[in-house]
Amino acid sequence: MSPREDATRERLHDALRERHEEIADRWVRLQLEQTDAVDLDEGQLRTEAGQLLAALTDGLSGETPVRHLFASHRDLRACVMELSLHRARAGASPTDTSLAVLCLKEALLEAMQYTTRDTAELFAAAVLINRLLDTAGALSFETYVEGREEIIRRQSRQLLEVSTPVVRLWRHVLAVPLIGTLDTARTQVVMESVLQAIQEHEAQVAIIDITGVPAVDTAVAQHLMHTVNAVRLMGADCVISGIRPPIAQTIAQLGIDLSTILTKATLADALAAAVRITDEPMPGADAHLTAAAR
Structure with a gap:
């Protein structure tokens, strides 16, 4: 990890720790505005935001490379998978599910603007956040697809059982x-x-x-x-x-x-x-x- 990336990662970690509530609130608002295909429970969203941001703060304090963080950090991976499965059960589209994760980019970038006004530092922060959350978006999409397939298999099984009475x-x-x-x-x-x-x-x-x-x-x-x-x-x-x-x-x-x-x-x-x-x-x-x- 380069010194610049290390410094950017540390600033993002500090922003998450110091502005946790603001980032969570902004992320929830963005989701409610941009993913309106299904009715989302605001209380559930706030719970998801709190858990994921806490896990992200913990993950950034370690040494795992950013591109591997969501795949390697157990709590982070579990948070994204549960978020995706919750939306799959609610009938959300895979696009809305990925957007729910990617909305966090905007909330994090806004938080980083409070830590620095330097253009180069903000660009480095944007690169780091994109690298971090693109993997989270891919994981959420993969989990969504697997979750929907499991739901379809279970429903098909139930239909077979109903259509085959003894x-x-x-x-x-x-x-x-x-x-x-x-x-x-x-x-x-x-x-x-x-x-x-x-x-x-x-x-x-x-x-x-x-x-x-x-x-x-x-x-x-x-x-x-x-x-x-x-x-x-x-x-x-x-x-x-x-x-x-x-x-x-x-x-x-x-x-x-x-x-x-x-x-x-x-x-x-x-x-x-x-x-x-x-x-x-x-x-x-x-x-x-x-x-x-x-």
């Missing part, structure tokens, strides 16, 4: 009515949901109804086979229903062997087969038998 049709009999495309991710959710439900309800039969699945190809058939095998490993039987004529024809043409799996044309047929497997009498069966005897 229904208890009968004592010891479960059913999973599938509607729409069946892919690897959804099949994994189906498998996990069915296995969990088998354990919770002590089910003996699981019915997978594909009446609402528009098409069955080799991949879909393989997914179904994996699910059936997992169900069997749990000690339960599996019945596939909803085998409509076009799907039956497609399966035959593809040469997919489902001979080891009990299949039925309708969910009603599958339920009747499941009841026979579990040896559970259906309500009203005795009455029907008595009436038939008469």
Whole structure:
């Protein structure tokens, strides 16, 4: 580090320590003025500003190079990442998230003007602040993207779980009515949901109804086979229903062997087969038998 950069860094550190409240207030005001895409809570912003400026003051007191400060200083990195994740959850754009960090440049430059009027010193301060906060802006953007991706993955998972309900049709009999495309991710959710439900309800039969699945190809058939095998490993039987004529024809043409799996044309047929497997009498069966005897 050159003597000039070292002196500039020391002046910035002193400005942060002496004018902490003014810098934090200015930064909050700039954010409220320039990042209006979402409603930002001023109290939350002030908390973020206080924590980040305290961490920045601590970081500048060390010897870590400015360009590596936000990546290396644990508290600084945590503050920027939390700021970015908070905005990602609030629905802010990545541009607004980066601007929130870059607004700090202006607040710091204004604070430095109180420490010196020398043009060369102010230029050196601007270079140092830009070098410092450009890395913070990059970190905030990267964290924002990762945070949004995680939110999207979680929401997708929740939608899959909602769209793949496991229904208890009968004592010891479960059913999973599938509607729409069946892919690897959804099949994994189906498998996990069915296995969990088998354990919770002590089910003996699981019915997978594909009446609402528009098409069955080799991949879909393989997914179904994996699910059936997992169900069997749990000690339960599996019945596939909803085998409509076009799907039956497609399966035959593809040469997919489902001979080891009990299949039925309708969910009603599958339920009747499941009841026979579990040896559970259906309500009203005795009455029907008595009436038939008469």
